[in-house]
Amino acid sequence: xxETTVSLKEQSKKSSSSLFRKNVRKFMNNKLAIxxxxxxxxxxxxxxxxxxxxxxxxxxxLRALKELPGGDHIFGTDTIGRDLFSRVLYGGCYSxxxxxxxxxxxxxxxAVLGAVAGYMGGKTDAFIVRLSELFQAFPQLVLVMMLxxxxxxxxxxxxxxxxxxxxxxxxxxMVRNEFLSLKGExxxxxxxxxxxxxxxxxxxxxxxxxxxxxxVSTTTNVAFFILQEAALxxxxxxxxxxxxxxxxxxxxAKSISVVTNQWWIxxxxxxxxxxxxxxxxxxxxxxxxxxxxxxx
Amino acid sequence: xxxxxxxxxxxxxxxxxxxxxxxxxxxxRIVKDVSFQVKRAKTLAVVGESGCGKSVTMNSVMxxxxxxxxxxxxxxxxNEWKDGAVVEHHLEKIENNNDIKLRxxxxxxxxxxxxxxxxxxxxxxxVGDQVAxxxxxxxxxxxxxxxxxxxxxxxxxxxxxxxxxxDNYPHQFSGGMKxxxxxxxxxxxxxxxxxxxxxTTALDVTIQAQIMDxxxxxxxxxxxxxxxxxxxxxxxxxxxxxxxxxxxGRVVEFGSRKAIFDETMHPxxxxxxxxxxxxxxxxxxxxxxxxxxxPNPADLKGGCEFADRCTHCMEACRKQEIPSFEVSEGxxxxxxxxxKKGRAV
Amino acid sequence: xxxxxxxKILMMIPxxxxxxxxxYYGLQLTGVDPINFMVSPETLSANAxxxxxxxxxxxxxDPMIVQYFRWLGNCLRGDLxxxxxxxxxxxxxxxxxxxxxxxxxxxxxxxxxIGIGIGIISAIRQNGIIDYVGxxxxxxxxxxxxxxxxxxxxxxxxxxxxxxxxxxxxxxxxQSVVADAFFHLFLPVxxxxxxxxxxxxxxxxxxMLDVLNSDYIKTARSKGIPEWKVYIKHAFRNAMKPxxxxxxxxxxxxxxxxxVIESVFSYPGIGLTMTNAITSGDYPIVLVTTLIxxxxxxxxxxxxxxxxxxxxPRVRLGE
Numbered sequence: 001x002x003e004t005t006v007s008l009k010e011q012s013k014k015s016s017s018s019l020f021r022k023n024v025r026k027f028m029n030n031k032l033a034i035x036x037x038x039x040x041x042x043x044x045x046x047x048x049x050x051x052x053x054x055x056x057x058x059x060x061x062l063r064a065l066k067e068l069p070g071g072d073h074i075f076g077t078d079t080i081g082r083d084l085f086s087r088v089l090y091g092g093c094y095s096x097x098x099x100x101x102x103x104x105x106x107x108x109x110x111a112v113l114g115a116v117a118g119y120m121g122g123k124t125d126a127f128i129v130r131l132s133e134l135f136q137a138f139p140q141l142v143l144v145m146m147l148x149x150x151x152x153x154x155x156x157x158x159x160x161x162x163x164x165x166x167x168x169x170x171x172x173x174m175v176r177n178e179f180l181s182l183k184g185e186x187x188x189x190x191x192x193x194x195x196x197x198x199x200x201x202x203x204x205x206x207x208x209x210x211x212x213x214x215x216v217s218t219t220t221n222v223a224f225f226i227l228q229e230a231a232l233x234x235x236x237x238x239x240x241x242x243x244x245x246x247x248x249x250x251x252x253a254k255s256i257s258v259v260t261n262q263w264w265i266x267x268x269x270x271x272x273x274x275x276x277x278x279x280x281x282x283x284x285x286x287x288x289x290x291x292x293x294x295x296x
Numbered sequence: 297x298x299x300x301x302x303x304x305x306x307x308x309x310x311x312x313x314x315x316x317x318x319x320x321x322x323x324x325r326i327v328k329d330v331s332f333q334v335k336r337a338k339t340l341a342v343v344g345e346s347g348c349g350k351s352v353t354m355n356s357v358m359x360x361x362x363x364x365x366x367x368x369x370x371x372x373x374x375n376e377w378k379d380g381a382v383v384e385h386h387l388e389k390i391e392n393n394n395d396i397k398l399r400x401x402x403x404x405x406x407x408x409x410x411x412x413x414x415x416x417x418x419x420x421x422x423v424g425d426q427v428a429x430x431x432x433x434x435x436x437x438x439x440x441x442x443x444x445x446x447x448x449x450x451x452x453x454x455x456x457x458x459x460x461x462x463d464n465y466p467h468q469f470s471g472g473m474k475x476x477x478x479x480x481x482x483x484x485x486x487x488x489x490x491x492x493x494x495x496t497t498a499l500d501v502t503i504q505a506q507i508m509d510x511x512x513x514x515x516x517x518x519x520x521x522x523x524x525x526x527x528x529x530x531x532x533x534x535x536x537x538x539x540x541x542x543x544x545g546r547v548v549e550f551g552s553r554k555a556i557f558d559e560t561m562h563p564x565x566x567x568x569x570x571x572x573x574x575x576x577x578x579x580x581x582x583x584x585x586x587x588x589x590x591p592n593p594a595d596l597k598g599g600c601e602f603a604d605r606c607t608h609c610m611e612a613c614r615k616q617e618i619p620s621f622e623v624s625e626g627x628x629x630x631x632x633x634x635x636k637k638g639r640a641v
Numbered sequence: 642x643x644x645x646x647x648x649k650i651l652m653m654i655p656x657x658x659x660x661x662x663x664x665y666y667g668l669q670l671t672g673v674d675p676i677n678f679m680v681s682p683e684t685l686s687a688n689a690x691x692x693x694x695x696x697x698x699x700x701x702x703d704p705m706i707v708q709y710f711r712w713l714g715n716c717l718r719g720d721l722x723x724x725x726x727x728x729x730x731x732x733x734x735x736x737x738x739x740x741x742x743x744x745x746x747x748x749x750x751x752x753x754x755i756g757i758g759i760g761i762i763s764a765i766r767q768n769g770i771i772d773y774v775g776x777x778x779x780x781x782x783x784x785x786x787x788x789x790x791x792x793x794x795x796x797x798x799x800x801x802x803x804x805x806x807x808x809x810x811x812x813x814x815x816q817s818v819v820a821d822a823f824f825h826l827f828l829p830v831x832x833x834x835x836x837x838x839x840x841x842x843x844x845x846x847x848x849m850l851d852v853l854n855s856d857y858i859k860t861a862r863s864k865g866i867p868e869w870k871v872y873i874k875h876a877f878r879n880a881m882k883p884x885x886x887x888x889x890x891x892x893x894x895x896x897x898x899x900x901v902i903e904s905v906f907s908y909p910g911i912g913l914t915m916t917n918a919i920t921s922g923d924y925p926i927v928l929v930t931t932l933i934x935x936x937x938x939x940x941x942x943x944x945x946x947x948x949x950x951x952x953x954p955r956v957r958l959g960e
Binding site for chain 3: 236237260282
């Protein structure tokens with residue numbers, strides 16, 4: 001008896017590892033996804049190395065205000081003479097961190113709430129669904145702005161919390177729908193009949209079915225939050241000015257004279273955001289092709 | 297097989313049809329050198345396991361395949377019976393999938409009943425309008441005239457309360473009733489040939505019987521030719537005049553129902569027949585299964601496709617493409633065991 | 642159908658109440674003493690008695706719940722209150738809301754036509770040249786931050802070419818109202834449209850591809866009707882439903898986008914009003930603008946439901 005179980009386990013291990021290998025091969029065939037992955041890794045690495053190397057992003061060089069790219073400052077300097085290259089690298093650390101942290105946390109919250117709502121049903125479900133509708137009654141940016149107005153502080157921590165509590169609804173809806181349709185499946189009934197705890201059924205039996213779409217949506221959400229932060233900082237409601245996120249650097253471009261005369265001040269951070277978001281989106285599309293069973 | 301074809305007797309003649317699909321830059325052959333004939337006012341059953349290419353064959357004839365398909369054939373001849381004379385149509389010569397010549401045939405010449413009635417009807421239009429659409433397209437009838445025709449057909453097809461049901465939407469119909477509507481769409485232009493692609497697979501057993509009875513009746517009363525695609529040997533025994541057995545994109549055996557059931561030749565057909573559950577199976581007699589699984593069409597090497605699962609497999613089977621042998625009048629087998637008994641075609 | 646609509650409308654009311662209360666309560670939590678914005682610091686320190694009187698007259702000493710209901714009652718009577726600098730919020734909204742509606746409305750309309758049109762052509766001519774170009778543009782359109790698009794457009798069309806103004810909605814010396822509106826709206830509408838088109842195109846294409854692969858399209862072809870009828874009558878009609886729903890669903894994105902874009906183009910709409918109010922802590926304005934936007938969102942989701950019902954007999958006939 002135990003022997004057969006072992007061999008079955010072995011078998012499923014083998015087949016799953018061959019599935020994994022097949023998926024890796026499929027992913028490797030997707031050139032755009034590979035390029036995306038490379039760009040994401042390289043940019044992140046460059047930003048971290050820049051930050052660890054302790055580049056000076058904060059002290060103004062008063063002799064070199066609004067300096068064109070080249071020489072000492074490869075990206076030039078901003079309106080008060082700070083080196084743009086080190087600012088873009090530092091800003092990358094903050095922006096990427098904001099994107100990744102918020103995407104992961106909001107997926108976790110969305111998945112847990114979706115699992116609970118979908119599996120429990122009844123009043124719990126109704127309450128959480130109402131809650132998500134309440135959040136969705138606002139355009140996310142407006143909701144964030146309102147919360148910024150309420151909290152009145154423009155710190156990094158504050159922004160992270162606000163992004164997470166306003167960003168969980170899409171994952172929530174996806175996970176809940178999956179739970180609603182899988183709850184009736186026979187294998188779940190079997191688990192229940194065996195007396196398996198509901199926590200174990202929810203997270204051990206049903207949730208694995210939704211892991212792939214969650215991974216894909218988390219990836220694309222990284223891009224979404226980076227853009228969101230940039231937009232918010234651009235209009236002056238993001239992280240405090242002293243923190244150089246990509247959006248904050250771009251905030252300089254609110255002045256029409258900067259737009260007109262100092263193209264490098266907005267072009268380099270703008271390119272950084274665009275390139276990173278583009279790469280993330282390619283990566284997400286590639287992952288979707290590999291992981292989404294419906295497309296296979 | 298005679299070279300000159302009796303176009304009055306034969307309604308559809310397909311010779312060496314090859315269909316392949318291009319995916320990821322590779323071309324995979326799905327239908328290989330398939331030839332068959334359908335006789336007027338008779339039923340041809342095409343049988344085989346899922347994935348054997350039976351649906352693709354018929355969709356190639358009707359030209360319903362997507363842009364990644366490649367269709368080649370020596371002959372796809374449809375002999376339309378029009379005003380007391382036969383009009384020959386050579387479908388293999390038509391390039392465009394939606395050529396006007398093809399469109400003129402779809403409906404009045406030949407039509408198709410699909411597998412899943414649940415998804416074959418457009419959810420946003422009333423069933424009556426969906427049935428009338430083809431009729432009005434081909435005859436230019438007014439809405440009112442078409443409606444009368446549809447009502448008439450609904451009655452013949454046994455749809456209860458047709459006057460009110462005609463204005464219902466598909467979601468208000470049960471599966472069996474939906475399939476009747478699909479059949480009505482196929483029938484409304486009075487075609488000579490109806491291709492039924494597993495018309496009952498998606499239905500309950502009792503409904504299956506009703507739909508099959510209906511099709512049989514249509515054939516007997518209106519003299520329609522029917523191609524029945526199925527994997528159910530029971531249905532074949534009940535419905536077919538001739539049978540075409542397919543395996544991995546090839547016709548492995550073709551013959552009259554009697555020939556296929558009583559003088560079964562090909563090892564695959566034999567295996568297929570042995571795996572049909574029969575009521576009153578003798579004690580101790582086991583229902584057999586065909587060993588192995590159908591191979592992936594992309595992985596096939598040369599030789600007989602069935603070789604790996606065949607109990608009679610010989611060395612020669614793996615070395616060459618197997619030709620078809622005519623073992624008796626109209627009974628073709630694609631198997632080397634019968635090399636001596638018949639002549640190659 | 643009528644009952645369905647009434648039910649949906651009735652369901653919106655408690656939602657609006659809850660939202661307005663939460664927003665009101667939330668903004669009270671900021672602890673900004675509104676009195677600081679009403680009188681200058683000098684007068685404030687000089688006569689403390691007057692301040693108390695002012696407080697009393699503004700009702701700022703009452704319990705919050707009383708203030709909320711008084712405010713709500715006023716709103717229902719059409720009195721939206723006054724901003725901290727004394728202007729009537731009603732008049733601010735009356736001039737600025739139409740500007741935003743103009744901006745968002747034109748963008749929605751234009752992007753719907755272009756996005757859905759290109760999306761559907763891409764699906765019909767899958768892997769054709771339009772499909773390829775469209776897909777590249779869609780990917781780019783979703784990756785470039787919208788405000789950056791705005792900046793680039795300003796740089797090209799306003800600064801370099803000088804064809805369009807880079808800011809504001811009306812010029813004081815305008816000859817023709819229509820031409821003036823066109824010139825001021827062109828760049829912001831273009832900016833918003835680019836982002837929307839990217840999303841809609843992709844979605845319309847995928848939906849149309851799904852529909853074209855469905856069985857009833859095969860049934861339609863089996864009737865021998867011409868291909869354009871298959872596309873228009875059978876495919877388009879079915880693809881329209883999810884596309885229209887996503888279109889209405891995307892209005893929040895449009896409104897959110899216009900908040901940023903109004904900032905880029907110094908366009909005096911609701912979004913800019915709200916941004917400025919948040920920066921200056923003028924919470925009556927924040928309150929009203931947030932509520933207006935929330936109300937627009939609720940109306941949109943109501944429209945999604947109605948559209949769904951109109952386009953799908955399964956919903957219309959009540960499943």
